[in-house]
Amino acid sequence: MNAQTPAHILAVDDDPAIRELLVDYLTEHGLRVTAVESGAEMQRVLQSQLVDLVLLDLRLGREDGMQLARSLREASQVPVIIVTGRMDEADRVMGLELAADDYINKPFSSRELLARIRAVLRRYQLMREAAPAREAERRGYRFDGWELNLRSRRLTAPDGGRVDLSNGEFNLLQALCSAPQRVLSRDQLLDLSRLHGAEVYDRSIDVQILRLRRKIERNPAEPAYICTERGAGYVFSVAVEVLE
Structure with a gap:
């Protein structure tokens, strides 16, 4: 990710309306978005493309979103924002314990989601920029x-x-x-x-x-x-x- 290349967001949600909203809104604000409905599709994208951040809904219809989050964190260092129901405090806590970078509740504000995505991307960019200095020591x-x-x-x-x-x-x-x-x-x-x-x-x-x-x-x-x-x-x- 650099100034010329938009950050690539991988959104995982089984609701087609949410996927369409995410693609339209985030693309309009300068991000590249791939939206999928399942863990299998998520893995295919991760294996074939460079992804800068994963937006993962924990409440997928036929899959355990928490297990997907766990396997994602074990296999990758890609930033993760989890999406949970407003009352699912246990999911939020467990997701953060799995080293998710942030979470947002459904129903969410598109503007708040964009702000959270940009904040996580900015934090990781600063970490990347600092890495050569740490390595030099x-x-x-x-x-x-x-x-x-x-x-x-x-x-x-x-x-x-x-x-x-x-x-x-x-x-x-x-x-x-x-x-x-x-x-x-x-x-x-x-x-x-x-x-x-x-x-x-x-x-x-x-x-x-x-x-x-x-x-x-x-x-x-x-x-x-x-x-x-x-x-x-x-x-x-x-x-x-x-x-x-």
């Missing part, structure tokens, strides 16, 4: 005997040997180390890599992953570090120590 990362030095841009193996990495491989590994044991989609890896100045592009993420595996995995065919989460992306499945 770190000396590197250590995992399972390996050490990634951010200042010298060197990767040292457990036996002390230096492992040469391309710029793209280094920055992708840096992105993985910055979010260990979390499932990251290709779009999220692309965004994280850009924060670190990488020349990594969407279609080459898989190629970079394969190259990294060949350099750091004992058996690249059965990776222990960079693991594939089918249909979701990749997870760096090892504890990482931050070196200050």
Whole structure:
């Protein structure tokens, strides 16, 4: 998301009238909106497109919206605003405990919803802008005997040997180390890599992953570090120590 590209909002609601209202109103105010009625459609959009924020109704007709919120948070770092009934205090509390970024009650004011969406997007944008500064304060990362030095841009193996990495491989590994044991989609890896100045592009993420595996995995065919989460992306499945 930047000044030239409108933020992409994914709205999940089983009410066609609400979906139409959201698309019309939010689009009119400079946002790009994809509106779907089910969790399955939500997952398809998340896997195929870059989404800046999910607006999720917890009271879907045939699905447990809370479970969708839980699975979304476990698999992604995308901002989430939950939509609840005005009297559903338990849902609001549980949703916030699941790390939703905000909530809004039905029936809601379109102007209030827009303000809440913009506030969450603005907060995440500030976090993204601050990330390079926070990263600059770190000396590197250590995992399972390996050490990634951010200042010298060197990767040292457990036996002390230096492992040469391309710029793209280094920055992708840096992105993985910055979010260990979390499932990251290709779009999220692309965004994280850009924060670190990488020349990594969407279609080459898989190629970079394969190259990294060949350099750091004992058996690249059965990776222990960079693991594939089918249909979701990749997870760096090892504890990482931050070196200050």
